[in-house]
Amino acid sequence: MSREVWSQTLYQQRRALLGWVLGIAGVSVMYAGFYPAVSAPEFTEAYASMPSGVVEAFGMQDLTTAAGYLGSTVYGILGPVLVMVFAIGWGARFIAGDEQSGVLDLLLAHPVSRPSVLLQRTLTLVLGLLALGITVVVAVFLVSGPADLDLGVGQLAAASLHLVALGLAMGAVTLAIGAATGSKAAAIGGGAVVAVLSWMANALAPQAEALSWLTDVSPFAWYAQGQPLVSGVQWGDVGLLVGLAAVAVAVGLALFRRRDLMV
Amino acid sequence: MTTTTAAIETRGLVKSYGRTPALLGLDMRVETGEVYGFLGPNGAGKTTTIRILLDLIRPTAGQVRVLGVDPARDGVELRRRIGYLPGDFVADGRQTGRQLVEHLGYLRGGVPRQRVDELAERLALDLSRPIKALSRGNRQKVGLVQAFMHDPELLVLDEPTTGLDPLMQQTFLELVREATAAGRTVFMSSHVLSEVQRGADRAGLVRAGELVTVESVESLRERAPRRVEAQLATPLQADEFAALPDVRDVRVDGAVLHCRVDGSPDALVKALARHTVLDLVVDEADLEEIFLGYYSQKEHVDVA
Numbered sequence: 001m002s003r004e005v006w007s008q009t010l011y012q013q014r015r016a017l018l019g020w021v022l023g024i025a026g027v028s029v030m031y032a033g034f035y036p037a038v039s040a041p042e043f044t045e046a047y048a049s050m051p052s053g054v055v056e057a058f059g060m061q062d063l064t065t066a067a068g069y070l071g072s073t074v075y076g077i078l079g080p081v082l083v084m085v086f087a088i089g090w091g092a093r094f095i096a097g098d099e100q101s102g103v104l105d106l107l108l109a110h111p112v113s114r115p116s117v118l119l120q121r122t123l124t125l126v127l128g129l130l131a132l133g134i135t136v137v138v139a140v141f142l143v144s145g146p147a148d149l150d151l152g153v154g155q156l157a158a159a160s161l162h163l164v165a166l167g168l169a170m171g172a173v174t175l176a177i178g179a180a181t182g183s184k185a186a187a188i189g190g191g192a193v194v195a196v197l198s199w200m201a202n203a204l205a206p207q208a209e210a211l212s213w214l215t216d217v218s219p220f221a222w223y224a225q226g227q228p229l230v231s232g233v234q235w236g237d238v239g240l241l242v243g244l245a246a247v248a249v250a251v252g253l254a255l256f257r258r259r260d261l262m263v
Numbered sequence: 264m265t266t267t268t269a270a271i272e273t274r275g276l277v278k279s280y281g282r283t284p285a286l287l288g289l290d291m292r293v294e295t296g297e298v299y300g301f302l303g304p305n306g307a308g309k310t311t312t313i314r315i316l317l318d319l320i321r322p323t324a325g326q327v328r329v330l331g332v333d334p335a336r337d338g339v340e341l342r343r344r345i346g347y348l349p350g351d352f353v354a355d356g357r358q359t360g361r362q363l364v365e366h367l368g369y370l371r372g373g374v375p376r377q378r379v380d381e382l383a384e385r386l387a388l389d390l391s392r393p394i395k396a397l398s399r400g401n402r403q404k405v406g407l408v409q410a411f412m413h414d415p416e417l418l419v420l421d422e423p424t425t426g427l428d429p430l431m432q433q434t435f436l437e438l439v440r441e442a443t444a445a446g447r448t449v450f451m452s453s454h455v456l457s458e459v460q461r462g463a464d465r466a467g468l469v470r471a472g473e474l475v476t477v478e479s480v481e482s483l484r485e486r487a488p489r490r491v492e493a494q495l496a497t498p499l500q501a502d503e504f505a506a507l508p509d510v511r512d513v514r515v516d517g518a519v520l521h522c523r524v525d526g527s528p529d530a531l532v533k534a535l536a537r538h539t540v541l542d543l544v545v546d547e548a549d550l551e552e553i554f555l556g557y558y559s560q561k562e563h564v565d566v567a
Contacts, residue, residue, distance in 0.1 A: 004369040012355060102353030109317050110370040111343040260280075260320035263310070263351075 005112060006120035009094065010127060017128055020086050021135045027082065028139035031073040035147045039064050066149040067229040074140060075159045075229060080220070083132055083163050087171030088191035090128060094121040095252075096178030096187045099262055114257050118179055122172065122249055129167040133160035151229070158228040165241035166223040170195050172245035176252025182262045194219070219244060268331045270295045270417055270448035271316060276325035278311050278472075285311040287472040288325065293450055298443055300459030300480070301452040303469035304550050309452040310350050312469070313421050316450075317347055330417055343371065346413060350421035350452070352406035356395030360405045363394060367409045374412045382408045385434055400426040411438055418442060420451040424458055436462050457547055460484055470554055485526055488548040493520040496539035507531055523548075 010017075063069050070076075095118065098104040108114065137156040144151055174191030178184060201218035202225075205211050215221035222241050226234030271293035278286040286308045293299040303309050314320045316329050318338035327334055332341045354363050360383075368374035383390050388404040397405070403426045410418060418439075424432045439449050439462055453459050459466050460480050468475045478486075501515040509526035524531055528545075535543075 004366065008366050008369075012358070102349075102351060103355055105319060105349055106352070106354060106367075107370075108319060109342060109345075109347040109349065110367060111339045112370055113339050258321075261314070263314075 003120075005107070005117055006123045006127075009121055009124040013090070013124070013128065017131060020082075020128075021131055024079070024082055024132050025135050025139040027078055028074050028136045029143050031078070032070065032140045032143045032149055033147050035066065035069050035149055038069060039148075066144075066151050067155065067227075070140065070149070070151065071159070071224075071227060071229045074136060075163065076224075079136060079163055080166055080223065083129065083167040084170045084195045086132060087125065087129060087167040088174045088188060088195065090125050091171040091174030091191060092178050092184050092187040094125065094175055094178070095256065096182055096184040099178075099182050100184050102263075105261060105263070108261060115253055118175070118249065118253050118256055122175060122245075125171045125175065126164075126168060129164045129171070132167070133164040136160050136163065155229050155232070158233040161233055162223050162226070162228045162238060162241075165238045165245075166219060169219050169241040169244045169248075172248040172252075176248040179252035180255035180259075182259070268295065269293055269328070270297075270330060271299075271450060272326075272328045273312070273315075274326040276312070276315065276327060277323045278308070278315065278320070279323045285472055286315075286322075286325075289469070289472065289474055291467055291474055291477075293448060295448050296443060296446055297465060298439055298449040298451070298463045300463030300466040301450060301469060302454070302456065302459050302466045302550065303452075304454055307469045308472040309454075309469060310421055311472075313347075313350075313419055313450075313452060316419055317342065317345065344416045346410035346415035346418045348406045348410040348418075348420040348423055350425075352402055354394050354402075354405070357393060359393050360388065360390035360397070360408070363405065364390065364409050364412065368412065371413050378414070379408060379412050382411055382438075385438070386431060398426075400428060400431070403427055404431070407435065407438070411442070414442075414445070414447075416447055418447060418449045418451070420449065422453060423451050424453070424455075432458075432461075454550060456483070456487060456550060456553065460487075468550075468554065475554060483553075486553065488552050489524045489528065490546040490548060491520070491522050491524055491528070491531065492542075492544040492546075493535055493540055494518060494542035495520065495535075496541055499538065504531070504534060507534055 063072055073079075095104065098107070104117075107117065137153065137160045140149070140151070140156055141153055143149070170191055173194050174187045177190040178187030181187070198218040198220040201214040202220040205214040205218070205221065215225055219241055222237040226237050228234055269292045271291065273289050273291045276286050276289040276291075278284075289308065289312060291312075301309055301312070311320070315322050315327055316334060318334035318341070321335055329341055330344055334341055358366075361379075364374075364379055368379070379390070382388075383404075386404040386407060388401060388408065390405075390408075392401075394402060394405065403423075407423065410420060424435055427435060439451075442449055449462075451459075451462065460483065463480055465477060465479055466483050467477045495518045498518045499515060499520060501513050504510055504515075504520060504522060505513045507530040509524055509528070510522050510531050511525060512521075512523040514521040520535075522531070
């Protein structure tokens with residue numbers, strides 16, 4: 001019985017997850033495949049002429065190294081955006097979405113507790129994110145030979161772990177808002193606001209000394225600042241992201257247990 | 264709370280949604296092994312009560328015991344022993360009935376496939392079709408299968424016959440009778456009197472968040488007013504019928520008699536037998552009329 005909820009949820013989402021896996025694999029392969037063109041000298045000059053503020057705001061690193069290129073592309077913008085959209089979508093659906101459609105009513109009329117449902121669906125979210133993270137590693141690794149990307153599986157895995165942790169933080173915040181309120185709109189809105197603010201905080205922080213503290217409170221900074229593609233897993237940053245997820249789920253759980261399920 | 268364990272017992276159950284009151288102190292006792300019809304118009308608080316029994320919502324005040332247990336404290340163990348049919352049965356439409364029922368069975372630690380097949384066969388339900396492809400009545404049957412399949416001690420059924428054709432309603436009543444014969448308790452809500460009359464032993468009448476009265480189904484039937492319209496071959500006089508016992512509100516329109524019968528229709532039938540009756544229509548009164556009947560009688564008693 002105890003595994004029934006998360007496995008069923010994953011099973012129900014299998015087609016959606018397959019779509020996400022294929023999409024993120026395609027994006028990874030495309031970006032990685034462009035590396036030989038981008039690392040050509042003309043691009044290096046163009047890159048050098050860009051204002052440093054723009055470069056930093058968009059999380060761009062040295063595009064001519066493999067780590068810098070991937071850190072600016074797959075792991076820089078599109079990867080995190082896709083992963084966060086995915087996580088917010090599942091997070092909003094798993095409690096609030098099912099509650100609004102009436103499906104949650106039937107589930108909770110069975111011998112399962114609300115904490116169990118919330119925790120098992122958090123597990124489903126983690127599994128979905130791991131699938132995406134692993135997909136990126138595999139996709140980039142497969143084209144790294146032909147594309148002359150000089151990166152090991154370990155570096156890719158480290159960056160993907162950061163990616164998964166970022167998604168987990170955003171998904172958990174969304175899930176918690178949905179569990180606390182029962183409103184899918186509030187969950188998506190709340191998750192999106194947190195995601196956008198944390199991205200903006202990370203983008204603004206390098207622009208002025210007075211703003212540098214923003215990296216301490218921005219989950220996106222926790223994701224990106226340690227440059228895991230170069231330096232490996234930054235356990236402190238990953239810990240912050242997972243910690244945020246844990247706090248969000250705990251708060252969501254406390255409120256979810258107490259309230260009425262909506263019809 | 265009383266010493267013997269009732270299947271369901273509530274004391275002063277109050278539920279408000281914000282400032283909107285839904286239950287205003289409901290006192291109810293459902294005995295083990297009976298079929299209890301929970302009868303009331305829409306919006307009376309039936310579904311609210313049922314959702315409290317399952318711990319889907321929490322009471323604002325008052326006490327609840329279901330199978331001797333407080334739903335808010337031991338909900339998981341309690342729900343293991345309950346079969347529940349929601350008033351609005353919704354499930355993910357992409358899966359087949361079989362997949363849904365199996366999933367719900369796993370949540371209960373496994374349910375014999377044989378039992379599921381037997382229920383589906385009796386209800387003439389094809390479990391291999393996706394739920395979204397099923398008609399409303401067939402979806403309701405899936406709901407019935409999952410409620411009955413684990414042979415629960417207590418069945419909580421919110422408007423169970425919604426969408427079922429008369430033949431299937433009959434099958435449903437058989438399932439209810441089999442459950443009570445095996446010592447189970449059935450608590451079913453309805454806004455249709457005849458449905459409760461056919462299926463229940465006792466009926467609790469709920470209105471505007473309060474239990475108005477609890478009666479055996481027989482006494483409810485005696486009290487239930489019926490509207491009668493009789494088309495005779497020749498014009499008639501109102502006086503002939505106005506004085507009959509249990510007959511009220513007599514109105515004559517040429518050869519057509521309109522009246523209301525509270526209690527036994529015997530006198531009216533015998534009076535009509537003296538005429539040539541071309542057509543006879545007897546309608547069950549709606550619930551509001553029953554409640555009005557109850558209130559007017561209560562006032563008589565109060566005055567006396």
